[in-house]
Amino acid sequence: MAISQDAALLLTLSNLQTQLFKKVSGPLTAHGISFTEFIVLLHLNDSPARNMRRIDLAEKIGLTASGVTRLLNPMQKIGLVEKEESVRDARVSLIAITEAGTQLFNDAERTFNESAGHLLAPLNAKHHRAFSEIAGALLS
Amino acid sequence: MAISQDAALLLTLSNLQTQLFKKVSGPLTAHGISFTEFIVLLHLNDSPARNMRRIDLAEKIGLTASGVTRLLNPMQKIGLVEKEESVRDARVSLIAITEAGTQLFNDAERTFNESAGHLLAPLNAKHHRAFSEIAGALLS
DNA sequence: GCTGAATAATTGATCACTCAATTATACCGC
DNA sequence: GCGGTATAATTGAGTGATCAATTATTCAGC
Numbered sequence: 388m389a390i391s392q393d394a395a396l397l398l399t400l401s402n403l404q405t406q407l408f409k410k411v412s413g414p415l416t417a418h419g420i421s422f423t424e425f426i427v428l429l430h431l432n433d434s435p436a437r438n439m440r441r442i443d444l445a446e447k448i449g450l451t452a453s454g455v456t457r458l459l460n461p462m463q464k465i466g467l468v469e470k471e472e473s474v475r476d477a478r479v480s481l482i483a484i485t486e487a488g489t490q491l492f493n494d495a496e497r498t499f500n501e502s503a504g505h506l507l508a509p510l511n512a513k514h515h516r517a518f519s520e521i522a523g524a525l526l527s
Numbered sequence: 528m529a530i531s532q533d534a535a536l537l538l539t540l541s542n543l544q545t546q547l548f549k550k551v552s553g554p555l556t557a558h559g560i561s562f563t564e565f566i567v568l569l570h571l572n573d574s575p576a577r578n579m580r581r582i583d584l585a586e587k588i589g590l591t592a593s594g595v596t597r598l599l600n601p602m603q604k605i606g607l608v609e610k611e612e613s614v615r616d617a618r619v620s621l622i623a624i625t626e627a628g629t630q631l632f633n634d635a636e637r638t639f640n641e642s643a644g645h646l647l648a649p650l651n652a653k654h655h656r657a658f659s660e661i662a663g664a665l666l667s
Numbered sequence: 668g669c670t671g672a673a674t675a676a677t678t679g680a681t682c683a684c685t686c687a688a689t690t691a692t693a694c695c696g697c
Numbered sequence: 698g699c700g701g702t703a704t705a706a707t708t709g710a711g712t713g714a715t716c717a718a719t720t721a722t723t724c725a726g727c
Contacts, residue, residue: 388636390569393643396655397551398566399662404544405589406666411537423683426538429530442705449545454684456707478692478705496528503533509664515536517657522539524649526546563713582675594714596677618675618722 407506414502418495423448424462425499428492431468431484438471438483467491547646554642558635563588564602565639568632571608571624578611578623607631 390398412422420428426448431439439447445455459482462468467488473479484492510518530538552562560568566588571579579587585595599622602608607628611621624632650658 388633390636391640391643392655393647393650394636394640396647396650396658397547397643398569399659399666400540400544400547401562401566402589403662403665404540407537407540421683422541426541429538440705449542450683451685452706453686453708457683476693476705480706493528496530496534500531500534503531503537507533507536507665509667510533510536510661514657514661514664515532517654518536518661519539521650521654521658522543524654525543525647526539527649561713580675590713591715592676593678593716597713616675616723620676 410506411499411502414498415495418491418498419465420467420491420495423450423458424467425492425495427458427462428467428484428488428495431482432489432492436483438481440473440479441482444482462488550646551639551642554638555635558631558638559605560607560631560635563590563598564607565632565635567598567602568607568624568628568635571622572629572632576623578621580613580619581622582619584622602628 408422415422415425427444430444430447431437441455441459442452445452448455450458459468463470466485468482469485471481471483473481548562555562555565567584570584570587571577581595581599582592585592588595590598599608603610606625608622609625611623613619613621
């Protein structure tokens with residue numbers, strides 16, 4: 388018996404993500420944030436209200452609610468995000484991106500786009516289409 | 528400014544890996560091992576000598592040497608792997624898969640192949656080819 | 668064959684995250 | 698409007714990894 392073709396694909400995927408993740412995290416630390424923190428800012432920045440419920444953030448970035456609490460604490464301390472109360476639901480504490488957070492995100496985004504472009508230079512348009520088709524099929 | 532197409536691909540990849548990793552880890556815990564431990568057994572089992580240097584293992588699975596030491600400790604205790612000394616180089620401590628480790632791996636491999644097959648059922652042969660082309664281009 | 672640089676492994680301290688339990692609030696059926 | 702259940706967030710304890718420092722050994726140049 389041996390590893391199946393499907394299994395091999397999963398292993399390759401895991402490898403791929405590990406390698407690329409490391410290469411993309413490095414440049415971000417120049418801005419003082421981790422990849423995960425970058426993703427948080429990205430989602431908050433994309434949100435129409437520029438704020439989100441912690442639990443929705445958790446869902447989006449693939450962490451637990453607990454993980455989100457712990458991730459946001461230092462980000463609040465350095466002023467990238469701030470707590471807001473929900474008028475509708477007192478259980479909820481919204482988290483909003485600040486002006487400082489927005490500026491840092493814009494800088495970091497530039498860096499991220501650059502390193503992504505560099506890392507993915509070997510791929511052509513066909514690869515891009517194929518990948519998004521694969522991701523679409525699997526993430527549904 | 529916004530996220531580039533390349534950047535978006537990286538974010539999708541990260542998402543994909545997070546989701547799939549979780550789904551594939553669950554079934555493995557029935558065998559009492561984590562995904563990472565499974566990978567260790569896989570590499571040891573594939574090795575011609577059925578043993579490896581810790582540092583090579585680290586390289587293969589994308590951990591630091593330190594991480595490997597800490598990962599292998601419990602695996603040694605429950606007898607899945609065992610330490611061997613290198614005749615040639617007294618600095619290295621080889622790690623070998625045991626009979627018990629081999630048996631557990633064979634069982635776990637079956638489980639892993641099954642869940643991989645299930646998870647990747649939406650993909651066709653063309654997707655498989657495209658993915659391995661992409662991975663090949665990026666991991667070189 | 669000695670000295671200094673490189674390599675292999677481990678250890679202490681720390682970080683990022685999880686899970687289980689807890690607290691607070693909201694919602695639903697009666 | 699009350700009681701029970703579901704949901705949002707936080708906290709304590711534990712896990713899996715990192716980094717920097719340390720120890721032991723090997724190798725390369727002289």
